[in-house]
Amino acid sequence: MHLPTVVMVALVINLIVGAYLYLLYRRKPKDRCFKLWSYSCFCFVAGAGLVVLRAYPISDFLTYFIADCLLLLAPVYVLAGLVQFSRFRYTRHRRQLAVGALLLAIITFLLSYQQPGILSLLVSVAIALAFSLCAHLLHKSIITEPMFTRTLQTVFLLHALVMLLQAILIIDNWAHLNIHGLPETSVYTLLSHILLTTLTALLLPWLSFLKLERKLTLKSQRDGLTRLANREHFFNQLDRYWQQHPSVPAVFMMIDIDFFKTVNDTFGHALGDRAIASVARLLSKQLRSNDIIGRIGGEEYAALLIDIDQQTALQIGQRLCQQVASQLKFIEEKKVELTISIGLVEVIPAQHGHKIAFKAADEALYTSKQAGRNTVTLGSISAG
Secondary structure, eight states: OOHHHHHHHHHHHHHHHHHHHHHHHHHOTTOHHHHHHHHHHHHHHHHHHHHHGGGSSOOHIIIIIIHHHHHHHHHHHHHHHHGGGBSOOOOHHHHHHHHHHHHHHHHHHHHHTTSHHHHHHHHHHHHHHHHHHHHHHHHTBSOOOHHHHHHHHHHHHHHHHHHHHHHHHHHHTGGGBOTTSOBGGGHHHHHHHHHHHHHHHHHHHHHHHHHHHHHHHHHHHBOTTTOSBOHHHHHHHHHHHHHHOTTSOEEEEEEEETTHHHHHHHHOHHHHHHHHHHHHHHHHHHSOTTSEEEEOSSSEEEEEEESOOHHHHHHHHHHHHHHHHHHOSEETTEEOOOOEEEEEEEEOTTTSOHHHHHHHHHHHHHHHHHTTSSOEEEOOOOOO
């Protein structure tokens, strides 16, 4: 294997991938990750190109300081692009810390660029840290495709490990460093660095395609008005829960807006839609994040309260009625005085199917309607 040829091919691939990513960004400007990742490729190619010029009588400031800053910016841009795919909250304070850390690294490079050994050691550690953070962000990714995320995470961790190994080799061979501030034995770590960077550039675009696929999947699973699970997805979630947690008690809850037809007839369908969405937001806010909730009909919702007893669920139902009655008296300055009725039933999945629980909760809801509405009825599943 001819090392210069391998390096040249890797740099050309990075250049082509960078141009491709930038073209994708021009077509989809909202996906800033493409622009950031294209910058990553360009920084790596430019940095590696400047490193090659160290053998020629060119300014050390350019071939050492600028070159190593560009090589560090390559993983930093990767990291910045990954924020778009992570559940990590990139607050203003954290942004300031990130910029401060980057500026500190650049200042440190500036102070040490005339000492190649120290500079190479600092760059290796900084790049290792950047790729470790990339792996951490990917661990918190919204993309749930396990094979791809694990592969990319492994590449990031391998890259961090390679750079740490290079730092160790620099320290171990401090008296025998070449003009690049690297030991001759680091040629394989350098090659690995180049190849892993190229592999990263090739894998990154798939993240955006997976995000688009996830967006389309969520769109097909969500009710367009309320953003709750639609009827089909709600019952699919119940199927999954019944299979995975057969012995964990739960409470099935049916919820219906009272006198909704009157609201529609009096104030119009537009305000009726706002009422449906407002109740959905309140339910989502009041119920726990691990509870399953969906819109299963026009003004009808269903929820599965997980790992809870019926008395606690009854209290939650009463609180929901009170919250709707107190918070949704007015919608768009129109006095609608919304209320809800609730029927609920306790169920253990191993003993009864969710269709039976649904029917029992629906009957309890009917009892609430008959009792005057704006109330909660605790039902039961009949034996057999």
